[in-house]
Amino acid sequence: MWVYEKKLEYPVKVSGPNPKLAKAVITQYGGPDGELAASLRYLTQRYSMPTSQAKGVLTDIGTEELAHMEIVAAIVYNLLKNAPLEQIKAAGMEGYYADHDRSLFFVNGDGVPWVAAYIQSKGDPIADLHEDMAAEEKARSTYEHLINLSDDPDVTDVLRFLREREVVHFQRFGETLNIVWEHLSSRKVW
Amino acid sequence: MPAMNKDELMLRIQALEFTAVDLNLYLDTHPCDARALADFNQVAAALAQTVAVYEQMYGPLTNFGRSQSCGRWAWVEQPWPWETQG
Numbered sequence: 001m002w003v004y005e006k007k008l009e010y011p012v013k014v015s016g017p018n019p020k021l022a023k024a025v026i027t028q029y030g031g032p033d034g035e036l037a038a039s040l041r042y043l044t045q046r047y048s049m050p051t052s053q054a055k056g057v058l059t060d061i062g063t064e065e066l067a068h069m070e071i072v073a074a075i076v077y078n079l080l081k082n083a084p085l086e087q088i089k090a091a092g093m094e095g096y097y098a099d100h101d102r103s104l105f106f107v108n109g110d111g112v113p114w115v116a117a118y119i120q121s122k123g124d125p126i127a128d129l130h131e132d133m134a135a136e137e138k139a140r141s142t143y144e145h146l147i148n149l150s151d152d153p154d155v156t157d158v159l160r161f162l163r164e165r166e167v168v169h170f171q172r173f174g175e176t177l178n179i180v181w182e183h184l185s186s187r188k189v190w
Numbered sequence: 191m192p193a194m195n196k197d198e199l200m201l202r203i204q205a206l207e208f209t210a211v212d213l214n215l216y217l218d219t220h221p222c223d224a225r226a227l228a229d230f231n232q233v234a235a236a237l238a239q240t241v242a243v244y245e246q247m248y249g250p251l252t253n254f255g256r257s258q259s260c261g262r263w264a265w266v267e268q269p270w271p272w273e274t275q276g
Contacts, residue, residue, distance in 0.1 A: 004253045008271045009211070011204060056218045064211060074272035168215065175219035 002063070009067040010161045012074040013154040019091035022079035023109055024149050028072045028162070030106025030114040033138040035072055039065035041119040041135060045128045051183050054125060057176045058132075061169050068162055073104050075155055126184070129177040136170035199244045203251075206237040 028034040042062030049055045080088075080102040088097050095111055106114035122128055143163035150156045194202065213230040220226060241251060249264035250257030259265060 003256055006251050006253075006265075006268065006271060007200065007204065007207075008274075009204065009208060011201065012272070012274065053218060053221070057215070060211075060215055060218060064215075070271065074274075077272050168212065172215050172219055179219065 002066075008071055008074060009064070010071060010158060012071055012078065012158055014075065014078040015152045015154050017081065017083035017087060018079045018152055018155075019083045019088045019093050021150060021152055021155060022076045022083075023091050023093050023096070024146055025072060025079070025155070025159075026076050026107060027109040028139070028142060028146070029069065029076060029104065031108035031112075031142070032118045033135065033142050034108075034114075035065050035069035035139075036106055036114055037118045038135060038139060039063075039069060040116075041121075042132065044119070044121050045132070048121070048123045048125070049128075049180070050125050051180060054129075054176050054180050057172055061172065064165070064169075068165065071158060071162065075158060077102075077104060079152075079155070125180050126177070129173055129180060132173045133170055133177070136166045136173060140166035140170070196244075196248055199240065199247075203237065203240050203244060206233055206240060209233045210237055 030036055039062050042058040042065065046055050046058035046062065049058060083102065085097075088094065096105075096107070099105070108114075120128070120131055122131075140163055143159050143166065147156055147159050147163070150159060210230065210233045213226055213233065217223065217226055217230060245251055245257050249268050250259055253265060
């Protein structure tokens with residue numbers, strides 16, 4: 001069961017319409033290292049984790065990633081909301097506009113739609129937790145690229161917050177890997 | 191708690207809940223840290239108190255029965271979180 005809170009985890013403001021920036025930031029909505037992939041990866045892997053602690057970490061981080069997906073959506077929505085068609089064309093977003101107007105859709109920066117193949121669930125907690133740590137580093141790196149591209153200081157501020165969270169999640173997954181490792185190696189053999 | 195306007199109250203809720211989220215993740219891997227646990231409980235209490243003040247003035251923040259809606263169905267009256275800009 002999930003409930004919805006009518007608030008963002010971190011406040012979102014944009015300086016004005018900016019389809020060029022929206023085209024880049026949308027990759028964290030529906031790209032390979034984006035927030036949809038992150039939340040679904042963790043919320044799916046949690047079922048086969050061997051310890052209650054690992055199930056908790058995947059549930060809690062997977063849930064926070066849903067809040068990050070909403071933050072990214074709020075950025076893209078507001079960057080596109082009042083964007084004139086001329087700006088959308090200049091940003092190379094005609095193809096996106098033709099299919100989606102200014103609505104949200106799960107694509108990367110080049111318009112490639114999200115696929116489940118971006119994520120894995122091996123049923124092997126050691127493999128899964130290593131994937132999760134790599135995923136956090138890839139997302140951190142993507143946010144750094146987006147910060148390099150951003151010409152909107154309000155958007156950059158939110159991207160910095162999201163980048164920081166990837167660092168914290170990486171840390172928690174590393175600790176979880178150690179706990180799971182210990183659990184598996186101390187298992188009794190009868 | 192000092193008197194705050196709607197935006198200030200929301201910012202306070204966001205700050206408190208963020209602190210709770212971060213402590214929650216930390217406690218998942220450090221369940222025996224008594225200081226973090228005390229901090230978490232203190233923040234959770236302050237968050238509940240601030241949310242109650244906000245909801246009384248501006249309507250429910252959470253769906254599915256976690257917030258009451260007094261007198262009328264207020265859930266759909268306030269703007270949605272992505273509609274913060276005109």
